[in-house]
Amino acid sequence: MKLLVVGITYLSRINWDKYITMARLYPDSEFRVVFPERSKDNFGKELIGQAADFGNLKFIPLPAYLAQYETGHIYGNEFKKLIQEFRPDVILVEHGAFANSLAQAIWYKKKFSPTTKVIFFTWWNLPYKLPFPRNVIEKYNFQNTVGAITGNMDAKEILVSRGYCNPIEVIPLLGADENTYMRRSQPELREKYLEKEQVGLLYAGRILEQKGILTLLRAIKRLKKLELRTKWKLLLLGDGKLKPVVENFIRENRLEAVVTLLPAVDHYEVIKYMCISDIFILPSETMPYWKEQFGHVLVEAMACENVVVGSSSAEIPNVIGDAGFIFPEKNDEALASILARLVEHDQLRKEFAQKGRKRFLEHFTHTEIAKKTFEACRKFSSLREKIIATT
Template sequence: MRVTLISKALVVGAYQRKCELLAAHPGVALTVLVPPSWGNQPLERAYANGYALQVIPIRFNGNFHLHYYPTLPRALAQLRPDVVHVDEEPYNLATWLAVKAARALRPSPRVVFFSWQNIRRRYPPPFSWMERSVLRTADAALVGSESACVVWRAKGFTRPIHVIPQFGVDEQTFAPPDERRNGEAFVVGYAGRLVREKGVDVLICAFARLPNSARLLIVGAGPELNALRALAQQLRVAERVTFCPSLPSTHMPEFYRALDAFVLPSRTLPNWKEQFGRVLVEAMACGVPVIASSCGEAPSVVGDAGLIFDEADDAALADCLTALMAQPDRRAELGRRGRARVLAHFTMRHIADRTVEVYRALCADAGR
């Protein structure tokens, strides 16, 4: 079974572990097509282990809706895949062109797309036209959540939809430290984009209610950086809040292991709600107790392995942090439960195994 996976997300080196596990399945010959960069993120790992990795040019790099791969039709014609996996939303130009190129091959391969979209949004032409075309011609969909499944059923997609998050976690790389943290300071962490929907201002307001022995590490970049720095100054906690630029994926386990608690304080906006929260499962895999807001999919990801607070309620978040600060045994228990939940549901191997099942079902259906 020849599989071609087209993914800009795989510029992140840690994510390529999924490809190794996909290719490890008997009978799977995997080729991954990846751009040399996505936005400001360069390709972190340009070698492959057990599969073929081809770097192909990208146009309109960094534009989510308009980017595409000009040499993709030629690449697919050379590879002659049985399955084309477009790791992209169905309303994007890249997806529409990839599906069109796949359908032009003879014999035509099976085509699957991926979506995180958990809000039913309407797009203007030509994006609405491209979306309808992809929904009409794709053979299956992978989605990151049950709410995304509901969206695409409501939009008329009638073929199989499989709820499989885009990437899992490598449980060997993202693992607890050999010894539990035992520092004087209680260290709280956040990692991600510094944008309004991620609610980092709520976290800073909650942190300002904690004792002076607490510290806050914020890793990431975005347009809210200066406003967040100003808020920390205004609340007189700037000396206890450290802002760090985004880290390479390979450095993230070290970041998580330095924490006593990790917080994802996302807030719902009219056009966005939390789609998954990958940082949650990374922190959980490292044995760090997590606190998430009630936004979108975050509570489903955390389950009973962490704490949930009402989004935008900084007092409620402060109560969660205060409770963990005062109860080291509870922190340890939540850390163990989080790790166990990741091992049961969110490892790279789990995601890869379920994805190969989809590939095999598509090929079996094609052979009937």
């Protein structure tokens, strides 16, 4: 199979591993991964794309217009030439259902590679209305794709509600490497932040309202009042606009002895903090404008044998499955109860740490995600387009 992937995600080298793994697993197939040659991240930092050749896999940065907009950008003539010359069996555009680049890929394939099948990936998990011409672009994309991959169940339901009738597979966009994300001793770091025998609780991510940080801190306040026999401490790792509020809450409620607030660190540095912690909490909360699309940090925490505790928001329960604990979102009392039980029961922590690692290995490694994505693309390659309507 010849697969052409279009995804702004691959501007960052850290996200290449799925397709590197896929190319290794399927050496008789050919892969091309295209992304804008430059763009900006969510914090305004400029990103420069890098080309790389792995034999049957090539990463190709291309000139793009409006590259800072995931759904709005389009590519230059080099994209057309690539489709003409490569003539893929499948084009997978990872920019959502109403992306300009998806419509562009469809248009070029019709003119230069008519047997190619086009599919798309989307995370979009909230209901939406589209103004003109976005609604026209989405309808065109729906009519000219043979299938879709969504990163969560809510996104699949959204597509169906909008009239998409073709097959939809639910597969996470990215996995994690089992040899990178694994528990290793970090004695110096642990000694710096945790006492001997102290149970480490961890949150790592953006310090924002929708991440449920205040619910977590209210649960910590409850936990402190319980005066548990086992010592514990929460490490809050990250930055964001809610940080001053968090600092005030910690100070006003005298939580300094049980909460350490730390700045954000490099992605791979987070692994070290997971390796000194025992329990990882993701207390995300659904907002009118946002809900957790996946919670990839849970996958990483399970890989590092943290017991994972997550809210009931969006995809979090599906990621955790039976390998961790779920509390009703915004319910600090329920969260405190779960944390108290885990802090006091060492054997329970060990049991769920192993369950988490097992779930990670079975579902969320690069190998597993690569296999599922490849098989979905191969299945879609044999399908025909259906003319369908959107709501």
